[in-house]
Amino acid sequence: MARPKAPSKPKPFRFTSVSGKRRIAKNIRSKTTPNQCSFVFLNPSKWSTKPPKGWSSPETWKPCLDTLLTTTQGVCLACGDETEEPDNCECSLEAFRAKDAQWKKLFELKEVEGMGVGVFAKQRIGPRTVVGEYTGVLNPPGHLYDYGEVGYHVEVPLGPSIFSEVFGTVDATYEGSFVRFVNHSCNAKANLVTGRVGRTRVSAIMMKGNRAVKAGEELTVNYGPVYFQGKYCYCGYRRCKYPDPNT
Numbered sequence: 001m002a003r004p005k006a007p008s009k010p011k012p013f014r015f016t017s018v019s020g021k022r023r024i025a026k027n028i029r030s031k032t033t034p035n036q037c038s039f040v041f042l043n044p045s046k047w048s049t050k051p052p053k054g055w056s057s058p059e060t061w062k063p064c065l066d067t068l069l070t071t072t073q074g075v076c077l078a079c080g081d082e083t084e085e086p087d088n089c090e091c092s093l094e095a096f097r098a099k100d101a102q103w104k105k106l107f108e109l110k111e112v113e114g115m116g117v118g119v120f121a122k123q124r125i126g127p128r129t130v131v132g133e134y135t136g137v138l139n140p141p142g143h144l145y146d147y148g149e150v151g152y153h154v155e156v157p158l159g160p161s162i163f164s165e166v167f168g169t170v171d172a173t174y175e176g177s178f179v180r181f182v183n184h185s186c187n188a189k190a191n192l193v194t195g196r197v198g199r200t201r202v203s204a205i206m207m208k209g210n211r212a213v214k215a216g217e218e219l220t221v222n223y224g225p226v227y228f229q230g231k232y233c234y235c236g237y238r239r240c241k242y243p244d245p246n247t
């Protein structure tokens with residue numbers, strides 16, 4: 001695995017505002033500028049040298065990407081293999097990420113009135129298509145977010161077992177891929193999935209088996225009930241699960 005490092009030349013995300021202007025995307029609470037990053041990396045100094053509670057992997061605890069994310073379990077998001085054999089497939093994570101880096105051919109970022117920035121398809125995206133990897137910095141269990149900026153991360157099991165009870169988060173607050181902008185809908189056409197590419201665990205957004213998005217349509221996922229504790233949803237779907245009773 002290539003040695004990870006944060007991008008040297010920060011490259012922000014640009015979106016089209018409601019009034020048609022091109023703007024640089026900012027985080028909602030901290031007003032900081034997220035940068036484009038097509039891989040997962042970690043900062044070893046943020047990790048304890050002692051294993052976290054619940055760590056039962058045969059691998060000795062070592063806070064490095066190899067120990068935390070190497071796996072042969074789960075479906076390969078590049079080829080669809082799910083045999084869970086040690087040498088099940090040889091799909092290349094680099095090739096998978098190189099394809100992701102071309103995201104602007106298929107998607108664009110646009111402001112959605114009252115919802116911030118969203119991801120829109122430029123052409124039809126069919127069922128079961130892997131839209132893109134959720135990338136960023138891998139944080140240890142119990143990480144606290146600056147400014148309470150909790151809207152830009154996903155949980156990921158750590159260690160080789162897909163049934164691991166120890167979770168870290170892939171945090172795209174400051175560095176990440178365009179999928180960090182995918183909004184919630186109670187009628188979402190895509191899912192957030194945990195799988196692998198070759199022998200590396202990967203979180204990604206994937207179209208549902210029976211749904212497609214048309215050119216010009218917004219791509220959405222379901223953030224799940226935990227995200228909506230104490231919050232209302234304004235997705236507009238007639239069977240919205242978390243509606244604001246005052247609207």
Ligand SMILES: [Zn+2]
Nearest residue numbers: 076079089091
């Ligand atoms: Zn594969």
Ligand SMILES: [Zn+2]
Nearest residue numbers: 186233235240
């Ligand atoms: Zn809703």
